[in-house]
Amino acid sequence: MIRRASAPTRNAMNEPVEVWADFGSFMAEQVQQRPTESWKGGQTAAQVERVWRVRWTARTASISPSDRLVCDGREFQIIGVTEIGRRVGIEIVGIAYSEEGLNA
Numbered sequence: 854m855i856r857r858a859s860a861p862t863r864n865a866m867n868e869p870v871e872v873w874a875d876f877g878s879f880m881a882e883q884v885q886q887r888p889t890e891s892w893k894g895g896q897t898a899a900q901v902e903r904v905w906r907v908r909w910t911a912r913t914a915s916i917s918p919s920d921r922l923v924c925d926g927r928e929f930q931i932i933g934v935t936e937i938g939r940r941v942g943i944e945i946v947g948i949a950y951s952e953e954g955l956n957a
Contacts, residue, residue, distance in 0.1 A: 854877075854923040855875075855876040855877055855878075855879065855920050855922055855923075856873040856874065856876060856920060856921040856922075856923060857873065857921075858871060858872070858873060858874075858920075859872045860872070873921060876920065877912060879908075880908070881924075882906045882907075883903055883905050884904050884905065885902075885904040886901060886902070886903045887901070887902045887903075888901045888902075889901075889902070900950045902948045903924070904945070904946050905947070906937065906944050907942060907943050907945065908943075909936065909937070909940045909943055913943045914936070914943060917934060918930075918932060922945060927949045929949045930947060930948050930949070930950075931946070932946050932948050934946075
């Protein structure tokens with residue numbers, strides 16, 4: 854599932870609130886996963902980077918790093934999108950973060 858930022862809204866204190874709307878579901882093949890762990894600001898942070906491949910369509914070609922990808926109940930920040938061949942497929946690289954004590 855790909856989510857795309859929709860028109861920003863404001864909360865009761867007139868602060869901008871980011872709202873994500875479902876853009877579409879696509880059949881994807883997960884081709885790689887790289888878990889890592891780092892120590893920053895006195896906390897242990899785990900992250901997992903995954904790579905997916907989807908078939909090229911005009912809709913999948915519009916996926917960008919400003920979108921989010923949801924897989925297995927986790928939300929991934931898209932950090933890279935690359936076209937495979939000439940309109941053959943799209944490779945999407947996403948990263949999900951978690952703090953120590955949360956499911957990675």
